[in-house]
Amino acid sequence: MKEEIVKILLIEDNQDDSDLIQRRLGKSVNVLFDVTRAKTLEEGMAQLASDTPDLILSDLGLPDSHGLDTVTKILCEAPQIPLVVLSGFDDEATAIKAVQAGAQDYLVKGQTEGTQIERSLTYAVERARLQRELEQYTQEITCVQNNLLKILDNNADAIIVVNAEKQVLFANPAAEVMLGSKKQDLLKKPFRFPLKKGKTSEIIIGHGREKTVAEMSVVGVDWEGKPAFLASLRDVTERKQAEEALRESEEKFSKAFRRSPEAIAISGIDDGKFFEVNDSFLRQTGYTPEEAIGKSSSDLNIWSDPEQRAAMVKTLKEKGVVSNEEYNFHTKTGQECIWLFSAEAINIGNQPCILSVATDITERKKTEEALRRSEEKFRELISTSFDGIIATDPEMRVVVWNQGATRILGYTEKEMLGQPIMKVIPEKDRRKTEKLLTALNRRRPGQSPNRTLEGACLRKDGAEVPIELSISSRKSGESHIVTAIIRDITQRREAEEKLRKVDEMKRDFLSNVSHELRTPLQSIGGFTKLIMNGQVPDEATQKEFLEIIDRESQHLGSLIDNLLDMSRLEAGRFEVYKRPTPIRDTFIDAVKSFQSLAREKNITFNEEIPEALPEMEIDAGRLRQVITNLVGNAIKFSEPGGSVTVRAEALKDAVLFQVSDHGIGISPETQKHLFERFYRDEGEVVRGGTGLGLFISKQIIDAHGGRIWAESRPGEGSTFNFTIPLGEKTPVIAKGGNNHGKENTGN
Amino acid sequence: MEKKILVIEDDPATSRLVDYTLRHEGHQVITAANGLEGLRRARNDRPDLVILDVMLPGLDGFEICHRLRAEPATAKLPILMFSAKAQEIDKTTGLKVGADDYLSKPAAPAEIVSRVARLLGRKAPNPTEQERISG
Numbered sequence: 001m002k003e004e005i006v007k008i009l010l011i012e013d014n015q016d017d018s019d020l021i022q023r024r025l026g027k028s029v030n031v032l033f034d035v036t037r038a039k040t041l042e043e044g045m046a047q048l049a050s051d052t053p054d055l056i057l058s059d060l061g062l063p064d065s066h067g068l069d070t071v072t073k074i075l076c077e078a079p080q081i082p083l084v085v086l087s088g089f090d091d092e093a094t095a096i097k098a099v100q101a102g103a104q105d106y107l108v109k110g111q112t113e114g115t116q117i118e119r120s121l122t123y124a125v126e127r128a129r130l131q132r133e134l135e136q137y138t139q140e141i142t143c144v145q146n147n148l149l150k151i152l153d154n155n156a157d158a159i160i161v162v163n164a165e166k167q168v169l170f171a172n173p174a175a176e177v178m179l180g181s182k183k184q185d186l187l188k189k190p191f192r193f194p195l196k197k198g199k200t201s202e203i204i205i206g207h208g209r210e211k212t213v214a215e216m217s218v219v220g221v222d223w224e225g226k227p228a229f230l231a232s233l234r235d236v237t238e239r240k241q242a243e244e245a246l247r248e249s250e251e252k253f254s255k256a257f258r259r260s261p262e263a264i265a266i267s268g269i270d271d272g273k274f275f276e277v278n279d280s281f282l283r284q285t286g287y288t289p290e291e292a293i294g295k296s297s298s299d300l301n302i303w304s305d306p307e308q309r310a311a312m313v314k315t316l317k318e319k320g321v322v323s324n325e326e327y328n329f330h331t332k333t334g335q336e337c338i339w340l341f342s343a344e345a346i347n348i349g350n351q352p353c354i355l356s357v358a359t360d361i362t363e364r365k366k367t368e369e370a371l372r373r374s375e376e377k378f379r380e381l382i383s384t385s386f387d388g389i390i391a392t393d394p395e396m397r398v399v400v401w402n403q404g405a406t407r408i409l410g411y412t413e414k415e416m417l418g419q420p421i422m423k424v425i426p427e428k429d430r431r432k433t434e435k436l437l438t439a440l441n442r443r444r445p446g447q448s449p450n451r452t453l454e455g456a457c458l459r460k461d462g463a464e465v466p467i468e469l470s471i472s473s474r475k476s477g478e479s480h481i482v483t484a485i486i487r488d489i490t491q492r493r494e495a496e497e498k499l500r501k502v503d504e505m506k507r508d509f510l511s512n513v514s515h516e517l518r519t520p521l522q523s524i525g526g527f528t529k530l531i532m533n534g535q536v537p538d539e540a541t542q543k544e545f546l547e548i549i550d551r552e553s554q555h556l557g558s559l560i561d562n563l564l565d566m567s568r569l570e571a572g573r574f575e576v577y578k579r580p581t582p583i584r585d586t587f588i589d590a591v592k593s594f595q596s597l598a599r600e601k602n603i604t605f606n607e608e609i610p611e612a613l614p615e616m617e618i619d620a621g622r623l624r625q626v627i628t629n630l631v632g633n634a635i636k637f638s639e640p641g642g643s644v645t646v647r648a649e650a651l652k653d654a655v656l657f658q659v660s661d662h663g664i665g666i667s668p669e670t671q672k673h674l675f676e677r678f679y680r681d682e683g684e685v686v687r688g689g690t691g692l693g694l695f696i697s698k699q700i701i702d703a704h705g706g707r708i709w710a711e712s713r714p715g716e717g718s719t720f721n722f723t724i725p726l727g728e729k730t731p732v733i734a735k736g737g738n739n740h741g742k743e744n745t746g747n
Numbered sequence: 748m749e750k751k752i753l754v755i756e757d758d759p760a761t762s763r764l765v766d767y768t769l770r771h772e773g774h775q776v777i778t779a780a781n782g783l784e785g786l787r788r789a790r791n792d793r794p795d796l797v798i799l800d801v802m803l804p805g806l807d808g809f810e811i812c813h814r815l816r817a818e819p820a821t822a823k824l825p826i827l828m829f830s831a832k833a834q835e836i837d838k839t840t841g842l843k844v845g846a847d848d849y850l851s852k853p854a855a856p857a858e859i860v861s862r863v864a865r866l867l868g869r870k871a872p873n874p875t876e877q878e879r880i881s882g
Binding site for chain 1: 780
């Protein structure tokens with residue numbers, strides 16, 4: 001069976017030859033030759049264009065072409081079609097040249113025996129086919145190789161081939177970059193990294209300051225017929241750095257999470273189950289990790305008010321965050337606490353979660369509350385302090401002004417806040433005050449001890465108020481605050497002034513007592529001496545002198561009595577002993593001794609004491625003391641030629657006693673103080689006296705429930721009065737009629 | 748030699764004592780019970796010496812003394828202050844305002860006489876009587 005058809009283009013101008021060849025070919029048993037004939041080269045070429053044969057069999061000598069030209073032309077026209085040439089027996093040399101020029105084979109005419117022609121032709125076809133295939137393969141291989149080189153050139157990994165002697169045989173551009181050397185510097189040079197086939201290792205290539213970390217895989221290859229290593233290096237520096245950074249970052253965040261002083265927890269947004277909690281969370285809640293993790297907040301009953309959690313979750317779902325909310329929580333032991341709570345919604349493994357951060361502010365809240373209360377307390381204290389509390393800033397403007405300050409100075413807090421403090425400082429003190437405040441402002445706090453000063457402030461109404469102030473300064477933030485506590489010392493000043501006056505009076509009193517004691521002593525001693533020395537021979541004169549001595553002795557005695565009374569009064573032991581006494585007798589008796597004194601001073605002494613005066617509960621001795629004092633004064637303050645009148649009168653419910661003189665009189669100012677201790681009129685009239693008489697008289701009259709007073713006009717004279725009230729069962733002792741006597745019936 | 752002595756003294760008893768004592772010595776005595784009267788008499792009656800109490804109604808002794816010294820007529824008049832104000836300060840004040848001597852009460856009549864005599868340029872008659880009364 002003929003399995004193969006080979007199409008042949010036979011170009012032969014000789015009909016016989018071409019018939020012969022066709023005949024021979026037709027005898028082939030293995031191959032069916034389909035022969036197309038052409039007589040000239042031109043005809044043959046035309047045939048080529050219409051149908052491509054598997055082989056061209058051509059005579060070298062054709063009518064339109066000869067010899068090698070024919071070969072060249074055919075090969076030129078159809079290079080891929082195998083060509084077998086026919087030559088004459090005498091022209092074998094040309095045929096050989098044709099083969100050298102590209103023909104597959106040649107056949108010599110007349111020598112083509114048996115199957116030779118068939119074999120030659122099929123071989124030529126086969127050979128041409130093989131050659132074509134080879135060319136195709138070669139082309140494909142070249143293409144693959146080029147691609148491979150391209151791949152190598154553009155590969156990001158560095159690829160290096162090293163032979164058994166560790167010499168570099170190949171390096172791609174990436175290798176140049178990675179190793180930092182040019183190809184020519186690498187080739188044939190030793191490769192310094194250890195190579196192990198089939199292993200991946202990490203190498204560090206250091207050039208310059210930069211270090212490159214590379215991952216190197218090595219495989220064994222056959223390179224140009226010799227075993228070699230192919231090392232592929234990948235730059236993993238960045239990956240390593242990123243890994244390191246990630247590791248550090250993770251560590252950092254993990255540490256931050258674990259060590260944070262704030263309680264951090266991650267829990268499911270819906271079920272509230274804790275995935276992760278930190279130490280602070282555990283510390284604040286009192287749970288162990290085993291107790292907390294996997295449990296929900298409601299399992300643990302952490303939220304004091306579950307509605308707060310519901311509200312928080314709602315906000316979180318709406319806004320994604322909850323920040324700085326104050327919520328109430330329970331610890332494990334049930335203790336209530338307040339957390340400042342912030343949370344963010346996050347997704348972990350597709351599950352919506354809450355990342356919460358909380359600070360326990362229970363103590364802070366307590367402290368704040370305590371502070372608030374304390375502040376309130378101090379504010380209250382300051383505000384209601386009776387003393388004025390005023391503070392000023394470094395510009396000397398008022399920053400604190402309490403009710404006490406308002407009370408003392410009249411300005412309200414509203415009127416003074418922000419106002420210069422100088423508003424309440426008297427003009428004359430302003431410079432001094434400014435200096436003081438400046439000095440206090442410059443000082444460091446603690447350096448200025450509290451100082452207590454006395455000064456004056458201007459009240460709203462313009463009046464000066466004497467004040468005591470203590471000043472201190474303290475630092476408040478960046479500025480100094482000077483605080484003054486002021487106290488109105490008007491009353492103290494007055495009391496001090498009074499005390500000073502009393503002291504002065506006491507001093508004068510002592511001097512006066514001395515004077516008062518010496519005066520009667522002068523007469524007593526003097527007249528005694530005269531009489532003793534026999535210088536008073538005249539009996540009447542002697543009697544006169546003795547009377548003086550007697551009177552002055554009594555006067556001295558009463559002075560001493562006054563002093564004793566005084567000390568009794570001061571000791572609180574002054575007493576009167578009242579017993580029923582006819583008061584008229586007491587009056588008469590007391591007045592009697594002044595008759596002679598008045599005569600001596602040439603003063604008219606009038607006595608108008610009615611007969612009808614009641615018997616009264618009195619201390620007669622004391623009452624006499626009062627009368628002696630009043631009458632003595634009247635005579636003392638009367639000029640020679642003047643008169644003193646003593647009157648008594650029974651009123652409806654009291655007995656009145658009056659002593660009038662026409663002396664120099666008493667000024668209204670003096671009248672106010674007449675009955676005060678140690679008081680003496682210190683106007684133009686300077687006269688002796690202890691200043692005790694009227695004071696003691698008042699005490700005595702007071703003790704009798706009566707009243708004592710003076711009526712006077714300066715220059716016209718004075719009238720001293722006292723009354724003794726009638727007791728409930730005091731009968732009037734009527735002793736005959738008298739003009740002045742009133743019908744007083746004691747009831 | 749009889750001299751005219753003005754006694755300005757408001758205490759009648761003392762006035763009487765001094766008056767009697769000096770008359771007993773042979774002097775002429777005129778008295779005044781207050782300052783103004785005293786001044787008038789010092790001007791008008793031309794005394795040889797003034798015995799002047801300090802605590803007087805109206806003008807006090809210091810003031811009178813001062814005034815007497817201020818007036819030419821009485822500028823040289825011997826003045827003996829005689830007062831129950833017995834403190835050193837009183838004495839100093841008295842001498843400062845021009846008194847020639849200062850005698851504290853109580854004083855013995857002989858002491859008064861002696862001081863007067865000394866001021867009048869005469870020797871005291873009896874030094875043994877220059878003691879003070881009481882103490």
